[in-house]
Amino acid sequence: MITIAPGVAYHAWTFNGTVPGPVLRVRQGQLVHFTLVNNGTMAHSIDIHAAQIPWSVYYQPVAVGKSLSFDFTPQYPGVYVYHCGAPPPLYHIANGMYGVFIVDPANGWDPAQEIVLMQSEFYAGQNPDGSYQLDTKALLSQQPTYVVFNGYANQYRDNPITVKANQKIRIFIANIGPVEFSAFHVIGALFSDYYADGDPANHQVGNQTITVPPGGAAMVELTIPAAGKYPFVTHSFVNASSGAIGVLNVVP
Ligand SMILES: [Cu+2]
Structure with missing residues (x-):
């Protein structure tokens, strides 16, 4: 249950209990070890737009109590979304299963707020x-x-x-x-x-x-x-x- 507006308590589906989920931040060329653990009550999945890996292997639904791991190395720096893609993806996204995945350039950005x-x-x-x-x-x-x-x-x-x-x-x-x-x-x-x-x-x-x-x-x-x-x-x-x-x- 999350609050989405004053007095509006909403039954969300989440990554790590918040909407959006946590901001994930890595660096271009850095090897990423990713594990999705499903402690929920229905099957969920992950789709990280920064990764170039087969959907048919890694972006599949993970059953309750199960986990799924994969490695990837982001080739392009940028700002990406991640989201659940378990069927129907429309409902999993509309219910709150998404977040931001930042890949900093290999040499970083200059300082800023x-x-x-x-x-x-x-x-x-x-x-x-x-x-x-x-x-x-x-x-x-x-x-x-x-x-x-x-x-x-x-x-x-x-x-x-x-x-x-x-x-x-x-x-x-x-x-x-x-x-x-x-x-x-x-x-x-x-x-x-x-x-x-x-x-x-x-x-x-x-x-x-x-x-x-x-x-x-x-x-x-x-x-x-x-x-x-x-x-x-x-x-x-x-x-x-x-x-x-x-x-x-x-x-x-
Ligand atoms: Cu989901």
């Missing part, structure tokens, strides 16, 4: 006991109850993220959907640098709004000279008004 955001949706139907669970009808009709950053509606609007003026801000932004694209934008600022999928080779400058598809991610950098409040949103404002809005509180 780093923020990790994951956009996702909840389709919440109320139970007789007042709790909420997945409303499959709302999901299949693509009508999210909430669109959120890091699992909670409006959390960074109500509790802004404090950053320092004139110091580089680096935002790792991922989106898992399962329906909505993110049109990520910071009001009052431009992205000095945008890296599609977070790979230093995919560099653009001066972007205003970037597209982050379901199952995709990006890294953006910006430096804000003037103190003040700078909202960040998905510029698809129907979704921003459903909870995908936050604030950077820039202090001197």
Whole structure:
């Protein structure tokens, strides 16, 4: 049970008890030993977009009480999603089984104030006991109850993220959907640098709004000279008004 908005307790399916699951961070070329342990009540799986390994072997459902291990070496630096793909993947993702997997470049990034955001949706139907669970009808009709950053509606609007003026801000932004694209934008600022999928080779400058598809991610950098409040949103404002809005509180 997790809280996804004020007074909304939701029966989530999770990696390690939170939505999103833990941020995993490795380095390009580093050998990763991964083990999924299923302590849950139904079969689950893992799909890590940074890995290039056979789905038919490693991304298969793991039964309750079982585990599955594999090794991989990330070839490309970037920002990736991981998610459960057990059938039906749509329900496992809509219920909260996803997270961010960062592969730093072999030589690392330069210092910055780093923020990790994951956009996702909840389709919440109320139970007789007042709790909420997945409303499959709302999901299949693509009508999210909430669109959120890091699992909670409006959390960074109500509790802004404090950053320092004139110091580089680096935002790792991922989106898992399962329906909505993110049109990520910071009001009052431009992205000095945008890296599609977070790979230093995919560099653009001066972007205003970037597209982050379901199952995709990006890294953006910006430096804000003037103190003040700078909202960040998905510029698809129907979704921003459903909870995908936050604030950077820039202090001197
Ligand atoms: Cu699952």
